[in-house]
Amino acid sequence: MGSPVQRRITIKDVAEMAGVGVATVSRVLSGGSASAETRERVLDAATKLDYRPSALGRNLRQQRSGGIALLVPDITDSFYARLTDGVLSCARSYREPVTIGVTGDDPEQEADLVGALLEQSMDRVIAVPSGDGEMWAPALRAGLSVVFADRRVWRDPAPGQRRVLDEVPAVLADDRAGVRTAVEYLTGLGHRKIGFLARHGQSYRMEAFRAAVGDALDEELVAPARASRDSAYAAAAGLLQRRPDITAVLTGDNMLGEAAVLAARELDVRIPRDLSLVMFDDVPWAELCAPPLTVVAQPAQDIGYRAAELVMRQGRRPRTVTLPTQLIIRGSCGPRR
Amino acid sequence: MGSPVQRRITIKDVAEMAGVGVATVSRVLSGGSASAETRERVLDAATKLDYRPSALGRNLRQQRSGGIALLVPDITDSFYARLTDGVLSCARSYREPVTIGVTGDDPEQEADLVGALLEQSMDRVIAVPSGDGEMWAPALRAGLSVVFADRRVWRDPAPGQRRVLDEVPAVLADDRAGVRTAVEYLTGLGHRKIGFLARHGQSYRMEAFRAAVGDALDEELVAPARASRDSAYAAAAGLLQRRPDITAVLTGDNMLGEAAVLAARELDVRIPRDLSLVMFDDVPWAELCAPPLTVVAQPAQDIGYRAAELVMRQGRRPRTVTLPTQLIIRGSCGPRR
């Protein structure tokens, strides 16, 4: 019930009330030139009628719907939630709406979402890419401005695509340094058999781990998981059971860290006595955990904020931004026994 | 540089290639009636040209931009992240994009966002309302279909507004039962001085707490906080210091639970020996905490999913949906000493 929905106030109404043409109203409202008197009359009419320009009309005319699209693997993951928060907080200052999609780290879903983006004529995208990134080629060709966050795309054999994808700006945490610092810390404590739990999509970290460990690398100690909690737990439990000689583990994100703690408890492996644990990404609960977790902190919110800044500054093509990580030592690591 | 951006394929191109009028193409593509032969020719041309209808054109014509808007207080909060995930997963099945905004539990920001929604001609909104909800009246008048999630609006003195707001469907957790169960559990353990930590916006839970405690209520034991982590910690620490006679605390959400654990540690109040703690909302880390936290679990994801379902079914006005909560007993409560 209630009153019937009211007709929308259009620019035409404002023009009529102010006694000017619609073109003039448009110009005044978008900061074009106009005489002081006209400007005042138009502004007056606009406020009196409580006129709000329709984004629909503008978007169609300009052939692009404003706003920023954000594609993350999993909004439930604290890291991506914080990243999202950063994007939102920057977007707010530009008064741009943010449309969000979750990819589940699945290239197919990602391609789907990119298609939807094109349909919506979104022209600004921030994405955490999952696959080899080939689905981005048509989007780039269609004129979208894309910024990658947290990861770039997998190095890909196809040389043609690669160039265009390498031009996509990216905002990253300094994985390499973060992994190196963590590994050095662990080797400093005497650990030699260090395991690494990673998800697909964390290949950069996995590579950095291989580089940091160097000769001591035992491929069996690198355990990949898929994007779900169950898969994370399975990978963690599997690694600990397969290799009881392991004395330290680094996990590629907080979900895997959680899984490692649970699996260790289940298998009666005590942290840090039997196993030292370093987790990528500092989350609020790391401090509440028993024992408090030593972590490689990443500026998640900042990554999102910077990515949003980049995607808004269409003009100059900025290069990749790398933000520092920080090793925060708490209580989950001890000397090798 | 890459090739120049290509011209968009429009319905006109398809019509030309198929040798029919644009009206026919539109009809075929949106499931209207057409002869089998025409249909095939159109579909053929559409695939051959890789035609994707522009949402912009459609939206303008239909005077509404599709998609769902979602307003939450804080995307960083695990509860709202899971709720968002539920919304996204339902929206995906309708192929509807989701635009998200964070209100910070601040009515002013919320009003701002609602204004932006109107500007975008969004006509489907899911919101966790923060204030007295008066900013929703113009939106409802403009024809938006709104669904509240997790909370309804504060009961408001103004009787005119109230009716229209009470018609807004809502998907809620059963706060009342959840609070009652938790309080009964604690009183069953012998606790008499039970504190309650809540945020603004959790007035329903606060009320439920007052009802559940009944005579034993001591207003000083109810501590409100604002939406930030700092404020949560301040409220928790303040409560524990002000009233050392307190033996149990119920927190209105997981951020306050986290704050309570930290504050207790800081003040050397041991859980569960000196203080029993029940937290609203089950989060993954509740199990990892020392001690593991007893919680009132809420179906966060389900709340989001159901809300999205409701907002998509324009037709029948459904009533409020209340979903059950569940007390999960872990290790953070003990008998009164």
Add this chain to the structure above:
DNA sequence: AATCCTGATGGAATCGTTTCCATGGGAAGT
């Protein structure tokens, strides 16, 4: 055979904005 009806079809209007272009007037320069 004339009429009616049904279903397919295409032209044109429409949504609300921005922007191109033509027009007009007033100020400045010769």
Add this chain to the structure above:
DNA sequence: ACTTCCCATGGAAACGATTCCATCAGGATT
């Protein structure tokens, strides 16, 4: 005084879809 220039201004086109409405063909009915 005449030309030139510039700026304010408004009409109209454009964006790409949907949808109303008129038209037309062909079959069924009287």
